[in-house]
Amino acid sequence: MSIRKLLFFNIVRRPLRTFALLFICIVMSAAVFGGAVISASLQNGINSLEQRLGADIIVLPESASEKVKLENILLQGTPGYFYMDKNIENTLAGVDGVDKLSAQYFLVSANAECCTVQVQIIGFDDETDFSVKPWLSEAYSGSLGRNEIVVGSGLSTRVGHTLKLYGVECKAVGKLESTGTGLDTAVYASADTVRDLIKAAESKGISVLSKQSPDDVISSVYIKVKDGYDIDEVAANINLGIDGVQAVRTKSMLTGTADKLSVISGSVTVLIIAVWVLSAVIMLIVFTALVNERKREFAVLRAVGFSRRKLGTQVMSETLVICLIGAVIGIAIASAVVFPFSRLIETQSGLPFLSPGILTSLGYAALAFGAVILTGPLASVYSAYRLSRVDTAKILREGD
Amino acid sequence: MLITAQNITKSYQRKGKTKAPVQVLSNTDLSIESGKVYVILGRSGSGKSTLLNILSGLLTSSTGTVRYDDTDIYSLTDGELSQLRCKRVGYIPQGQSAVGTLTVRENVLLPTAIVGNANGFSRADHLLEQFGLTPLRDARPDELSGGELRRLSIARALINSPDVIFADEPTNDLDEENSRIVFEQLRNAAQSGAAVVIVTHELFAQEFADVVYRMQQGSLIREKGQ
Numbered sequence: 001m002s003i004r005k006l007l008f009f010n011i012v013r014r015p016l017r018t019f020a021l022l023f024i025c026i027v028m029s030a031a032v033f034g035g036a037v038i039s040a041s042l043q044n045g046i047n048s049l050e051q052r053l054g055a056d057i058i059v060l061p062e063s064a065s066e067k068v069k070l071e072n073i074l075l076q077g078t079p080g081y082f083y084m085d086k087n088i089e090n091t092l093a094g095v096d097g098v099d100k101l102s103a104q105y106f107l108v109s110a111n112a113e114c115c116t117v118q119v120q121i122i123g124f125d126d127e128t129d130f131s132v133k134p135w136l137s138e139a140y141s142g143s144l145g146r147n148e149i150v151v152g153s154g155l156s157t158r159v160g161h162t163l164k165l166y167g168v169e170c171k172a173v174g175k176l177e178s179t180g181t182g183l184d185t186a187v188y189a190s191a192d193t194v195r196d197l198i199k200a201a202e203s204k205g206i207s208v209l210s211k212q213s214p215d216d217v218i219s220s221v222y223i224k225v226k227d228g229y230d231i232d233e234v235a236a237n238i239n240l241g242i243d244g245v246q247a248v249r250t251k252s253m254l255t256g257t258a259d260k261l262s263v264i265s266g267s268v269t270v271l272i273i274a275v276w277v278l279s280a281v282i283m284l285i286v287f288t289a290l291v292n293e294r295k296r297e298f299a300v301l302r303a304v305g306f307s308r309r310k311l312g313t314q315v316m317s318e319t320l321v322i323c324l325i326g327a328v329i330g331i332a333i334a335s336a337v338v339f340p341f342s343r344l345i346e347t348q349s350g351l352p353f354l355s356p357g358i359l360t361s362l363g364y365a366a367l368a369f370g371a372v373i374l375t376g377p378l379a380s381v382y383s384a385y386r387l388s389r390v391d392t393a394k395i396l397r398e399g400d
Numbered sequence: 401m402l403i404t405a406q407n408i409t410k411s412y413q414r415k416g417k418t419k420a421p422v423q424v425l426s427n428t429d430l431s432i433e434s435g436k437v438y439v440i441l442g443r444s445g446s447g448k449s450t451l452l453n454i455l456s457g458l459l460t461s462s463t464g465t466v467r468y469d470d471t472d473i474y475s476l477t478d479g480e481l482s483q484l485r486c487k488r489v490g491y492i493p494q495g496q497s498a499v500g501t502l503t504v505r506e507n508v509l510l511p512t513a514i515v516g517n518a519n520g521f522s523r524a525d526h527l528l529e530q531f532g533l534t535p536l537r538d539a540r541p542d543e544l545s546g547g548e549l550r551r552l553s554i555a556r557a558l559i560n561s562p563d564v565i566f567a568d569e570p571t572n573d574l575d576e577e578n579s580r581i582v583f584e585q586l587r588n589a590a591q592s593g594a595a596v597v598i599v600t601h602e603l604f605a606q607e608f609a610d611v612v613y614r615m616q617q618g619s620l621i622r623e624k625g626q
Contacts, residue, residue: 392459393458
């Protein structure tokens with residue numbers, strides 16, 4: 001017999017009490033860890049999208065619905081397309097303050113074999129691009145050949161494998177880093193490949209695209225403004241000087257999303273604090289209630305020679321062990337929900353969602369772990385004190 | 401001489417409005433020697449249990465001293481006093497005193513968790529055998545009868561081979577036949593060299609005693625033995 005065994009028996013052989021305390025610890029650690037990860041993922045998503053777009057200004061066709069379509073493509077991965085005259089690219093190049101620009105062409109696939117849903121195809125100019133290639137995580141360092149594609153991280157297609165689009169076998173030569181946005185499910189191709197795809201679409205009778213060749217139209221233009229120029233001023237000049245287009249500052253396009261994110265992030269923080277406080281209060285009540293339930297047991301331990309210090313340590317150790325186990329289970333459950341279902345959370349919330357890296361996640365796990373193993377023992381300090389000071393003689397005299 | 405208690409008084413303050421002081425023990429002296437059974441008789445509330453708790457160090461007297469050989473227990477820290485209680489004292493409290501989460505054998509072994517006892521397991525098995533508890537060694541306390549629980553308490557009190565055993569109303573909830581068995585076992589412990597102090601209101605306990613005291617109005621009156 002040892003004190004450690006006594007501790008073990010007290011935990012294992014009081015399953016209801018142990019389960020109730022475990023449950024509180026699990027809820028607390030899952031809420032703290034899950035909440036922190038969700039909050040960080042949303043923040044990462046918006047930061048990643050801003051960085052990923054890489055442009056100061058995005059130029060779109062003038063209609064308001066086109067801006068909504070672009071936001072849907074970027075944030076929710078809802079495939080879409082819209083076009084404007086290709087000559088606009090040349091006009092934009094002449095605008096004062098424009099440093100770099102690169103046009104993109106949006107196309108939507110018929111159901112591709114990789115996926116059960118339609119895939120966004122983005123045609124980009126290999127030579128002028130500054131928003132796709134910097135994010136390549138694998139292979140492809142030269143230029144894209146015919147029927148070669150770069151795939152988003154969310155697609156199952158691996159580098160070296162092929163993906164059939166409108167019946168055309170396209171070889172994946174590169175894969176992009178994860179952004180936690182709709183861009184993760186897109187396919188990137190050169191103008192030549194896009195032309196082939198349109199021909200294939202025509203042959204399959206998808207007429208909506210037949211007159212919209214990348215030789216004639218583009219969907220959007222990404223613009224990098226020269227240093228020293230005011231981005232708002234350049235965007236205003238484009239809007240005033242060029243008909244049929246709208247120049248949107250990338251940041252302002254994301255402002256709505258960022259506002260939504262800050263509300264959600266604030267709510268998650270409030271939820272974490274509420275769960276934390278509530279759990280601490282419940283623990284305090286449970287431990288205080290246990291004082292009465294256990295005082296005879298502790299009087300017996302005192303009578304057989306346990307010192308006050310040993311009794312206090314016993315209560316604190318029991319709490320600590322339960323909190324440790326609860327924290328680990330809570331973090332495991334939250335991980336099993338948040339990480340594998342991040343894509344679903346992104347789709348459902350309509351917000352970019354990029355899970356933090358391993359080290360950051362471990363940091364949040366440590367935070368949740370610390371929260372639980374500090375709160376539990378703190379909540380039990382009072383009961384540990386009371387139990388270690390039981391009036392042994394009086395309690396033992398009271399009988400059963 | 402094993403234990404010497406001198407000039408022990410104990411008074412409480414009543415709870416409630418009056419807060420009137422109650423003198424439970426007054427100027428009580430007692431000496432306890434190894435190998436003898438001491439029985440303290442008296443009515444309920446006469447102060448018997450209070451004296452026992454003071455002797456075992458579970459309660460502090462208002463005045464007076466308690467010495468174990470040359471050690472004044474009031475000069476010890478809580479940790480030292482607890483060690484002394486664990487190693488030298490076997491305490492059999494009133495009523496049910498088994499820990500519900502432990503089996504019968506584990507309950508008997510409980511005091512060995514504090515000081516360690518190399519022979520703990522074999523001694524526990526021997527005591528279980530001696531007290532007829534071997535078939536119940538893996539049972540939980542709630543499966544035991546009152547007599548079995550009492551025997552468990554005695555076995556636990558003996559596990560560390562204490563110098564003195566304090567038994568507070570050890571036959572409170574038992575019939576005469578079981579009570580006699582309990583007294584017999586405590587008598588046997590005394591024959592093995594321990595001092596046994598029994599507080600009871602059972603008059604036939606005197607048959608097993610070397611020394612009998614009666615507690616009256618907070619004072620001990622010797623009725624039998626030296």
